[in-house]
Amino acid sequence: xxxxxxxxxxxxxxxxxxxxxxxxxxxxGFCVSWLNLLAWGTDxxxxxxxxxxxxxxxxxxSWQALINCVLFxxxxxxxxxxxxxxxxCNMFIxxxxxxxxxxxxxxxxxxxxxxxxxxxxxACVVILCIFVFxxxxxxxxxxxxxxxxxxxxxxxxAQKKLPFRVVRILWDGGYAxxxxxxxxxxxxxxxxMALTIGPMAEAVRKRIGRFIE
Numbered sequence: 669x670x671x672x673x674x675x676x677x678x679x680x681x682x683x684x685x686x687x688x689x690x691x692x693x694x695x696x697g698f699c700v701s702w703l704n705l706l707a708w709g710t711d712x713x714x715x716x717x718x719x720x721x722x723x724x725x726x727x728x729x730s731w732q733a734l735i736n737c738v739l740f741x742x743x744x745x746x747x748x749x750x751x752x753x754x755x756x757c758n759m760f761i762x763x764x765x766x767x768x769x770x771x772x773x774x775x776x777x778x779x780x781x782x783x784x785x786x787x788x789x790x791a792c793v794v795i796l797c798i799f800v801f802x803x804x805x806x807x808x809x810x811x812x813x814x815x816x817x818x819x820x821x822x823x824x825x826a827q828k829k830l831p832f833r834v835v836r837i838l839w840d841g842g843y844a845x846x847x848x849x850x851x852x853x854x855x856x857x858x859x860x861m862a863l864t865i866g867p868m869a870e871a872v873r874k875r876i877g878r879f880i881e
Contacts, residue, residue: 685809688876689754690761692806697765699799700728701773704766706782706791709855711799712840712862713816715847717763723850728770732763739815747822752812759814796857800864804872816843837862 679685703710704718721731736759743750773780782788807813813821820839824832840862848854 679810685811686753688805688809689757689811692802692809693754693757693761694765695802696758696799696806697762697767698769699795699802700762700766701769702791702795703799703857704770704853705773705780706788706795706857707853707855708788708792709853709858710861712843712847712858713814714766715852715854715858716843716850719847719850719852727763727767729760729763729765729767733760736760736815739819743815743818743822747818747825750813750818750821752810754806754809754811755814755818757811758806758817792857796860796864800861800868801872803865804869805876807869808872808876 700710700714700718703714709715710718717732717735718728720726720735721728724731726734740751740755740759743755782791807817820836821832823839824830824835827835830838844854844858
């Protein structure tokens with residue numbers, strides 16, 4: 669356990685890593701709020717969590733924190749090498765940042781909506797770019813992964829037949845189907861995220877590495 673805790677906190681330029689991580693996961697939460705208003709889908713994890721929060725009458729942040737704590741137990745058991753400060757940041761900040769942005773938008777712009785197709789397309793492109801870039805930053809700082817992102821890695825390491833890319837696609841696809849079945853919004857944004865997050869993360873990781881190593 670001592671070695672595990674040391675591995676979490678002893679990294680080069682720790683302050684830079686933590687700042688980048690917190691900003692990135694906060695921006696992810698803000699983007700989920702706007703994507704939910706756009707109603708063209710979100711990332712598969714948020715599709716399920718938004719739907720479950722509505723079904724249970726909970727805030728998105730509270731439900732996401734709760735389910736993340738459940739998944740965290742499994743990750744701690746089977747893949748604790750994926751755990752770090754970034755894990756905790758993702759578990760709690762994304763959902764409550766989304767709730768905060770939704771509250772703020774409702775307070776300041778109570779009647780706002782994307783009404784025309786050009787508005788929706790521009791909004792989709794801008795929000796999607798910010799979200800994907802934020803995910804790329806969060807996954808590149810080396811502070812651990814969310815329980816949702818850790819589980820496909822655990823599954824991949826537990827079997828020898830399927831490459832990680834296939835395991836990840838099946839995991840995200842299964843979550844998207846589950847979200848759709850329980851009333852979540854699955855749309856073009858859900859598909860685009862699955863196609864763009866991986867390449868963007870790889871490109872960002874190379875640049876951020878020079879800043880944090």
